[in-house]
Amino acid sequence: MGETTLNGFGAKPARPSGIRGVAADWASDQRAFKSASWGKAMMWIFLLSDTFIFSCFLLAYMTARSSTTVPWPNASEVFALHMFGADIPLILIAIMTFVLISSSGTMAMAVNFAYRKNKGATVALLLATAALGATFVGMQAFEWTKLITEGVRPWGNPWGAPQFGATFFMITGFHGTHVSFGVLFLLIVARKVWRGEYDRGDRGFFTSRPGDYEHVETMGLYWHFVDLVWVFIFAFFYLW
């Protein structure tokens, strides 16, 4: 969506392609990223900062796990569900991952329809994304409940290293909070699209800035990021 002219930010002017184009952009005045609005640039930088937070959490978890002297609980047993008369390892997590990845698909479609100014489809897809996100958080709540009833606590658990519960609740909790806030903002953006606020350029309640359809894409950047982080949490926490 580099060619958008929303938000009053003009399309990028003609310039050399490839590496020369990059050099020309950075040597130019006014803007270094010629196709990014302020909002989009801010979201990218915020996500970079947030990446460092999640990286630190995951590195702390890896340190705890690889330096512990007591056994680490076996993920495929701990996270198994007893269904249809058998213990199926990781089944809940598999479904959760599927749900969240699907929500990225609906989000991407919502962005596409937003730039076509197709209000109905955009709202429907945003609501679908929010619903999938809420489902994910709901299943996470179920998972937490199950583990808590089995005796997992931040300070200990029946199977081994106490850091298992501590890192699990901290990291999935921090990610779940990100998803929850995402759902909240998805609903807000969906409401704004539905009421036509982006068509009219209504001013935000707090910022008094005119809104436009680009907010859907900025929202999408955040949502895809939260998704991507989950892939790493899934790989390092559940599959290791």
Place this chain on the structure above:
Amino acid sequence: MVDATPRMERDIPPAEVPELELYHPKSWWTTYVFSQDAKVIAIQYSGTAVAIGLVALVLSWLMRLQLGFPGTFSFITPEAYYQFITMHGMIMVIYLLTALFLGGFGNYLIPLMVGARDMVFPYVNMLSFWIYLLAVLVLAASFFAPGGPTGAGWTLYPPQAILGGTPGGQSWGIILMLVSLILFIIGFTMGGLNYAVTVIQGRTRGMTLMRMPLTVWGIFTATVMALLAFPALFVACVMMLFDRVLGTSFFMPALVEMGEQLSYGGGSPILFQHLFWFFGHPEVYIVALPAFGIVSDLISTHARKNIFGYRMMVWAIVIIGALSFIVWAHHMYVSGMHPWFGFFFATTTLIIAVPTAIKVYNWVLTLWRGDIHLTVPMLFALAFIVTFVNGGLTGLFLGNVVVDVPLSDTMFVVAHFHMVMGVAPIMVIFGAIYHWYPKITGRMLEDWMGKFHFWVTFVGAYAIFFPMHYVGLVGVPRRYPEMGEAAFMTAPVDNLNAFISVAALVVGFAQMVFLFNLVWSLRFGKEAGPNPWRATSLEWQTPTTPPPHGNWGDERPVVYRWAYDYSVPGAPEDFIPQNDPWPDKPATRAA
């Protein structure tokens, strides 16, 4: 067809981005309190930072009273001494220096220097300040909480930070400290995103990155570093908070306290040190880089000469910023990590000396054969160079493992980092305030008070910290409220300690002259006019002084040149403002 527009006007691309629509305040509250104007936010940030900084100054007096005259003041117990140390360090490093450089100078100077009307997200910028204020209030609240503030040392090392033997460890102190830090980081992130995006995406026509004043480069690079380094502190704070409140064992190994086995087990205290210093070392440069940038502009302006090696200066800032992320474990040589790590981190640490030395040489070469005006800002800038070189050289000592091991945890380390990270940036802050106060208020600071303030502060700082190196070399450990059984070595040390304490009190009181000057000159200072230093950068070319909301009146300035056109041969004056198209429209601007 003859194109009548001047050549340079033609060469500058048209505006790509429409004007920032400003929020126009409707009442006194939204103009001066809940203001979205970066300049007001800057003054709010600075005022808050200085206010809490004064608390830290008083704490340093109390510490010096104890060290200089041990046993004389019965209210300074060892517990209280540790609380003073902790709060002094944390307030000075984070709530004063970081907030003042980025929140204060960043907010005031970035939009003006790049020719923007305001920060790109004024509302978020306002939130940044209010969350910072909340963080300061939470921190200050710990002085009144039961058990008092935390006495864990400013590095908050676990396990002692959250154990009962440390002041505040099992009461409110440590909790309030961690919550305050978390709030600070959230607030800073909101401001930091603004500073970064304003520099990358919000410049005026003609303002390329390589035409920006070095002040902007320093603050911008420091902001990006802070956005990447503070996450590590955030994570460390969250985890320690869980250790303290929920009973997790991230940082807590199995422990016996007072003969009783605690419920902790299996955590890694070293992990905290890694997270803390992954933040902590970049933090040194988060404070230093804005100082580097500002001092470059002060020297160039007050020596009437272009900065020597501008490109090198920019790249040195960027390279120092990048390298500072891979040196953190030089704070941990004695923590018991693998010796090979020490080798690696010592090497990277010493490599940082190269770009830093480039900067120092360039400052000196800028001064060389310059028309040096010994104004108060220039005096402070020169003091910075001297102090920074001194502090930097002892840094080379401490960066080497074999030298660091015996010196670690002595007063030598205290002297080193106060020289390089305390005195040097503070010198720049003073110089910058004397330099930009006329733009902020329209009046000059009183000169004789400024000179008095400078000489007492400069000589006094050396009187404090030079002897402290010797005290450390003799072997006096840091963090000890008194020498106790080790008193055998203290005949010369006692005298020196008393001397240092008296000097510290004198320097402290000299700051009161400075504060008085700030208030007095607001009313009685000499009228400054728009550009008293005859400087080139854009903030001096605003239509009115102080700059109005929106900074530029009807039209944003167009930039034709870099910020360092001083004493250009053939030019009608010895400076050419950045928005002056000379020689196309030979304009001597007396605006």
